[in-house]
Amino acid sequence: MPEKHKHVADKPDNAQNANAPAEETAAVVSVDTAGGAMEPSAVPATAQSGQLPGGPDTLMRKIFTGSGMVSVLAVLLALIIGGLLIASTDERVSTTAGYLFARPTDFLGAVWNAATRSYIALFQGSVFNPRGNGLALQFAPLMETLTIATPLITAGLGVALAFRAGLFNIGGQGQIIMAGIVAAWVGFALDLPVGLHLLLVLVAGIIGGAVWGGLVGLIKARTGAHEVILTIMFNYIALYFLRYLLNTPAFQRPGESNPISPILDPTAVYPQILGTQYRLHLGFVLAIAATVLVWWLLNRSTVGFEFRAVGANPKAAQTAGINVSRSTILVMALAGGLAGMAGVAQVAGTEKVLTDGVAATYGFDAITVALLGRSTPWGTFAAGLLFGAFRAGAVQMQIQTGTPIDIVLVVQSLIVLFIAAPPLVRAVFGLNPRKKKSTPKKGSKTGSRETAQAAAGGAA
Amino acid sequence: MSTTATSPLPGTPQEPTEALELQATSAKPVTWKIPVLLGALGIVALVFFGLMAPNQAATFGISTGSDFFQLPALQINALAGGIVLSVLMLGLAAYSVYLKTKDRPTPAWVVVAFIVLFAAAFLVWVVGGARTPSISLAGLIAGSVTLAVPLVFGSLSGVLCERVGVVNIAIEGQLLGGAFTAAIVASITQNAFVGLLAAALAGALVSMVLALFSIKYLVNQIIVGVVLNVLVSGVTGFLFSTVMQEDSARFNSPPGLGIIDIPLLSSIPIIGPILFKQSLVGYLMYIAVAVVWVGLFKTKWGLRVRAVGEHPQAADTMGIKVNATRFWNVTLGGAIAGIGGSFFTLVAIDSFTKEISGGRGFIALAALIFGRWNPIGAFFAALLFGFADNLQSIVTIIGTPVPSQFMAMLPYVVTVLAVAGLVGKSRGPAASGIPYVKG
Numbered sequence: 001m002p003e004k005h006k007h008v009a010d011k012p013d014n015a016q017n018a019n020a021p022a023e024e025t026a027a028v029v030s031v032d033t034a035g036g037a038m039e040p041s042a043v044p045a046t047a048q049s050g051q052l053p054g055g056p057d058t059l060m061r062k063i064f065t066g067s068g069m070v071s072v073l074a075v076l077l078a079l080i081i082g083g084l085l086i087a088s089t090d091e092r093v094s095t096t097a098g099y100l101f102a103r104p105t106d107f108l109g110a111v112w113n114a115a116t117r118s119y120i121a122l123f124q125g126s127v128f129n130p131r132g133n134g135l136a137l138q139f140a141p142l143m144e145t146l147t148i149a150t151p152l153i154t155a156g157l158g159v160a161l162a163f164r165a166g167l168f169n170i171g172g173q174g175q176i177i178m179a180g181i182v183a184a185w186v187g188f189a190l191d192l193p194v195g196l197h198l199l200l201v202l203v204a205g206i207i208g209g210a211v212w213g214g215l216v217g218l219i220k221a222r223t224g225a226h227e228v229i230l231t232i233m234f235n236y237i238a239l240y241f242l243r244y245l246l247n248t249p250a251f252q253r254p255g256e257s258n259p260i261s262p263i264l265d266p267t268a269v270y271p272q273i274l275g276t277q278y279r280l281h282l283g284f285v286l287a288i289a290a291t292v293l294v295w296w297l298l299n300r301s302t303v304g305f306e307f308r309a310v311g312a313n314p315k316a317a318q319t320a321g322i323n324v325s326r327s328t329i330l331v332m333a334l335a336g337g338l339a340g341m342a343g344v345a346q347v348a349g350t351e352k353v354l355t356d357g358v359a360a361t362y363g364f365d366a367i368t369v370a371l372l373g374r375s376t377p378w379g380t381f382a383a384g385l386l387f388g389a390f391r392a393g394a395v396q397m398q399i400q401t402g403t404p405i406d407i408v409l410v411v412q413s414l415i416v417l418f419i420a421a422p423p424l425v426r427a428v429f430g431l432n433p434r435k436k437k438s439t440p441k442k443g444s445k446t447g448s449r450e451t452a453q454a455a456a457g458g459a460a
Numbered sequence: 461m462s463t464t465a466t467s468p469l470p471g472t473p474q475e476p477t478e479a480l481e482l483q484a485t486s487a488k489p490v491t492w493k494i495p496v497l498l499g500a501l502g503i504v505a506l507v508f509f510g511l512m513a514p515n516q517a518a519t520f521g522i523s524t525g526s527d528f529f530q531l532p533a534l535q536i537n538a539l540a541g542g543i544v545l546s547v548l549m550l551g552l553a554a555y556s557v558y559l560k561t562k563d564r565p566t567p568a569w570v571v572v573a574f575i576v577l578f579a580a581a582f583l584v585w586v587v588g589g590a591r592t593p594s595i596s597l598a599g600l601i602a603g604s605v606t607l608a609v610p611l612v613f614g615s616l617s618g619v620l621c622e623r624v625g626v627v628n629i630a631i632e633g634q635l636l637g638g639a640f641t642a643a644i645v646a647s648i649t650q651n652a653f654v655g656l657l658a659a660a661l662a663g664a665l666v667s668m669v670l671a672l673f674s675i676k677y678l679v680n681q682i683i684v685g686v687v688l689n690v691l692v693s694g695v696t697g698f699l700f701s702t703v704m705q706e707d708s709a710r711f712n713s714p715p716g717l718g719i720i721d722i723p724l725l726s727s728i729p730i731i732g733p734i735l736f737k738q739s740l741v742g743y744l745m746y747i748a749v750a751v752v753w754v755g756l757f758k759t760k761w762g763l764r765v766r767a768v769g770e771h772p773q774a775a776d777t778m779g780i781k782v783n784a785t786r787f788w789n790v791t792l793g794g795a796i797a798g799i800g801g802s803f804f805t806l807v808a809i810d811s812f813t814k815e816i817s818g819g820r821g822f823i824a825l826a827a828l829i830f831g832r833w834n835p836i837g838a839f840f841a842a843l844l845f846g847f848a849d850n851l852q853s854i855v856t857i858i859g860t861p862v863p864s865q866f867m868a869m870l871p872y873v874v875t876v877l878a879v880a881g882l883v884g885k886s887r888g889p890a891a892s893g894i895p896y897v898k899g
Binding site: 085089168170219222223225226228229230232233234236237240241243244247364367368371403404406407408409410411412413414416417420421423424 | 865
């Protein structure tokens, strides 16, 4: 696998060439989306250095072509396509399409109505419901959004942290499950005083996730097996293990034939922080704390610097005296621990029992959350809130307008696809004013771009 | 299925050219990995399947009623059978150790024979310990092949993509897209063949998105793959709820592809039903495996494809259009996976439901890796996983001490073992996952 790196390094280095608009777009993309694929890859380097490669530029162009703008436009584009999909199956749209040429306004109006009706319902279900009785109820959807965002944020942080170290952690699902198993068992089987019990549930869950994630790191470090394959397999192993456990006397609720655990003790669950009317629990505060912690870890600590150095260029990191194996194991364990927090949020926060649906699809959603957040801690936090809003709102949308929840999957995945391909988004919105010439600069082969990025990341 | 001869030491840098199918073994030191692993598994088999097996006869029915001639059912004492089989396994392990002491690698046939023996010992043990210690071997094997069909198509898609240098995590999406399109098109046209064709197109379409984003926009291929799976799941789920469920008679009742029974040949015990009593998709599977294998390893086209996957710069220098080759190969792979997806809705079940592919795309991915990026290897790996899948449902019926969840876990555990030990490091095409930028 190390050899793969060579190809990346052999590419002409456009990133540092200020006057090379020629391949600027390609450079932005390949850096941003990690043209190097599996290795330094998933780490959005622009997020590390805080600036777009490609040199100085006018302010206006920066605003309109910068990564922030691309993110906004990507969300917009995804929503538009999602809206078209909703409209395409709408009855009024198909009726009006019958006399499209006679009265096109009817058709366009119907399309607009179908899409906006669903999105308004989505908004009302996720942020603010004007029909609520009193302010408390009007903001209930927002609280629901935060509740659902909690596991998304922590699991997303786990994926993001691994990305920064150049590892693709698809194992959030399995890590959440393992954490859920351990945390739930501590929660219902042990009898401990208030405070200590919850603390132990949290710690046990984090360790459960960390062990499951760290195991992947260990196998990768020892044998070189690819973490994508390992984490996918570990997800399934964890799921079947959970299903097995839920049929054993130790985990199955007494007198119950369904695979469901006993309810966690009241001493073992997160308190509801804004009163019993909302499901929002202490886990959300811990998610904020985890975000701060990951930010500190990545940007202020030696370990975090090592992670990023390994992510940018494992060979260079090795040469610089960083223990790559140790970093791999550690970062996977930490990622597992963060996903573990999501598992704890599920069993000790929202669900209060362990079922085989404990992880729902949070582990997979976490990947899109981390990608949308460009693998930065606060970006991930914001993306978690956005996707939490989608999830919460989709339920309301389905009830009100009959639009299936699946539309959220479509919009989510489109957002990530578009964000990963900024030139596409710019092309769709006509923001590619510069003409492309292709004269690759052969002379600028330095092969040290990753190292430079690592250094830039360290300085940022 | 897998040659272990070229397994490098951990940490040995691997030159891109070495990952070609050349048996460039001369320079590489032989590791202890395989002999130790085989030995350990042999001891596990001896203890669990041999010494701890119940002293009960396991019965395996071989013939079905429609065969030409009836073979008597096979009766094996679980205790004796387990011991004999595990001793044979230990013999193979000892042979592997002996070869290691002579500094020679373990040949592939030893590993394959070991896996077969292990599966047989496991089977004898499971059936011997069951409440009703009798199963139909013919049914078990035929069922395994049936369950393996989508896996084989999926892993062929993966082979084609990875051999040309594009990681295909989107197999699941391609299968699901194929299944959905086959169902809806076959229902509307009332023609299963049109549905099959549409499934191939749908799979190709999913693949084209993968190719577009990973080749033109240089997006990380794993990201595109993961996201595409979600996208296809969302789109099919959405259309299922809004279109199919509204009028399932019109949109979700595809005519099935029937079983084509080749007279006489299909009455041969055991192999008859496997080879000559399949649906059209089943026959296509055998053809596809053969065509892809011959194409990749015996034609000029295949050489070019592999060159692009191993060393795109060299291929480019020789005048091969790297990105075009990649694009069309990935598209072709998607079409093949799409056909595999149609198996769900046109053969196995006669309607589409949400997430009908149920994670089989990921098992196909595992099969491709376990089969070492080789169509035939992937085929046998898929058969093994189909076997485990089928066995899981059978052990639930006959009632064995092994929880069915552990049987379900088996393919995944085997894959982890494979990528960690048997398959070793960096076995894939060298440039797989790396976008190619000319210059």
